[in-house]
Amino acid sequence: MSILMDVKRFEFLCHIADYGSFSKAASVIGVTQPSLGRQIRKLEQECGMRLLYRNGRGASLTPEGAQLLLRIRPLLKEIDSAICDLQADRNSARGAVSIGMTPAVSRIIGYRLLLAAREQYPKINLNIVTGYSGYLLEWLASGRIDVGILDNERRADHLVFDHIAQLGLSLVSAPGQARLPEQANEAIDISALKNLPLVLPSRMHGLRRTMDIAAANAGISLNVTYEIDAHDLVREIVLAGAAHTVMCALAMQSEIERGELVAALLTPAVSTRLLCGTPSNRPVSAASRLIIGLIKATLAETAGERTGDISIDYGGSLSA
Structure with a gap:
């Protein structure tokens, strides 16, 4: 039996004691009288004693019920006060927050995040900028952005990183440009990349380093025709069929659904770890902390919808 339900039953008992009647209390609470009666009987069963006298004129507390309410009322007030304080903090959260994301993450959760922030924290002015991880690292260090969502392990002076998710990587191509599996969600061996012309970011960025390591482990060399x-x-090059790329397929989901691109997860599985970076040498604002929580919640919601492409990482933090 949940604690939340127990609290509600205590609140019901208070209402009955205050109004001296099941019918009046039920009307105020907004439940039917029989339902209210069942909840009180369950509470009495849990307590192992009668808490109310019931008679034709209404209801009154038994001595045990009166003693119980003496101790319960202050606790209920504390719970109400705590909830009100939390709501006040949320409603008063305000200020500008600048979030830096990789292009893939922006395409996956950027719009959802903006909508959620506007609904939940209307007084926070959220700005989202995009760039590959190397640029985000520089922007974080210089203070251009307040929070950075970037990929791969990092160590940097005055920055702290929390692991928040992992993105599964796929080969993304124009239709007919590669021998991809015919069935959706099938995987393709990483060795198939050996002779394919690829467009990837430069080596200063996390995605490229991830792919270089994965290729070395597979004993192949990548044919990086375009370093962009x-x-x-990158999207235009792949759409034109001039080269293939590797990324989380969710970042090209619209193009894949329209049939403009096709994708297959790499095997053995290759993934890039998402990190949430914040400065350690300047305070993180309350508004920034709320937005970080919203980012994690949005990623978790997306992970629940697309478990093959994204998973939540509950790892610890990494600091300089």
Whole structure:
């Protein structure tokens, strides 16, 4: 039996004691009288004693019920006060928060995050900027952004990173440009990348380093025909069939659903770890902390919908 339900039953008991009647209390609470009666009987069973006298004129507390309410009322007030304080903190959260994300993360959760922030924290002015991890690291250090969502292990002066999720990587191609599996959600062996022309970011960024390590482990060399640090240009190159790329397929989900691109998860599984970076040499604002929580919640919601492409990482923090 849940604690929340127990608290509600105590509140019901208080209402009956205050109004001296099941019918009046039920009307105020907004439940039916029989339902209220069942809840009180369950409470009495849990306590192992009668808490109310019931008669034709209404209801009154037994001595045991009166003694119980003497101790319960202050606790109920504390619970109400705590909830009110939390709501006040949320409603008063205000200020500007600048979040830096990789292009893939922005395409996966950016719009959802904006909508959720506007609904839950209307007084927070949220700005989202995108860039590959190397740029985000510089922007975090310089104070251009308040929070950075970037990939791969990092160590940097005055920055702290928390692991928050992992993105599964897929080969993404124009239709007919690679021998991808015919069935959706099937995987392709990483060795198939050996002779494919690829467009990837430069080596200063986390995704490229992840792929270089994965290729070395597989005993192959990557044919990086284009080294591009502009996500929109990478997308154009792949759409034109000039090269293939590797990324989380969710970042190209719209194009895949329209049939403009196809994707297959790499095997053995290759993933990039998402980190939430914040400065250790300047305070993180209350508004920034709320947005970080919203980012984690949005990623978790997306992970629940697409478990093959994204998973939540409950690892610890990494600091300089």
